[in-house]
Amino acid sequence: VDLVQIFDSWAGVLSRPLYQTFVIPYLKRICDNITKVPVTLFSKGAWFSISDLAVLNCATIGLDWQMDPAWARAEAGESKTLQGNLDPAVLYGSTGEIISKTKEMLSLFGPYRHIANLGHGVYPDIDPSKLKCFITTVQEFQHQPS
Numbered sequence: 001v002d003l004v005q006i007f008d009s010w011a012g013v014l015s016r017p018l019y020q021t022f023v024i025p026y027l028k029r030i031c032d033n034i035t036k037v038p039v040t041l042f043s044k045g046a047w048f049s050i051s052d053l054a055v056l057n058c059a060t061i062g063l064d065w066q067m068d069p070a071w072a073r074a075e076a077g078e079s080k081t082l083q084g085n086l087d088p089a090v091l092y093g094s095t096g097e098i099i100s101k102t103k104e105m106l107s108l109f110g111p112y113r114h115i116a117n118l119g120h121g122v123y124p125d126i127d128p129s130k131l132k133c134f135i136t137t138v139q140e141f142q143h144q145p146s
Contacts, residue, residue: 001037003039003059004038004040005040005041006027006041008023008042008043008044008046009044010044010045011043011044011045011049012046016048016052019043019046019049020052024053024056027053027056028056028057031056038059038060039057039059039060040058040061040062040083041056041060041062042063043062044120045066050063050072051075051076054075054080058080060080061080061083062082062083062084062085062117063083063119064084064085064120065084065085065088065119065120067084067085067119069105070108073109078112078113080113081114082109082113083117084115084119085105086101086102086116086134088120088122088126089123090134091118091123091126091127091131092123092130093130095130095133098133098134098137099133099137102116102134102137102138103137118134
């Protein structure tokens, strides 16, 4: 494989203390033992875990669509790549809405370490042309100098 992603869709059902007790030690163990490829950690709904994930031996932290990119960057620090976080439901919108929301997301992350992605999976009934619109918008986007 070229990378490993730990995809914890239920992370947000735990409180921070429970997450720190019952999840972080195992994520640490996984991250410390995968040394040949980068690791991405995605903990949906666990906004409180960003600073805990940032100290683990992972390259990337995935963000769901409810996490603010600027806040997440401050919590994670500059050494981690952030991934995400367009709301997957945006893909039900018009082409114009998809383009607008995708550009807004990319602008919020700025020109820093970021992998454009949805903030969770693609719903099974999404029109593939809407996903293509998202991908094309990401590929064509250029950050404006500040």
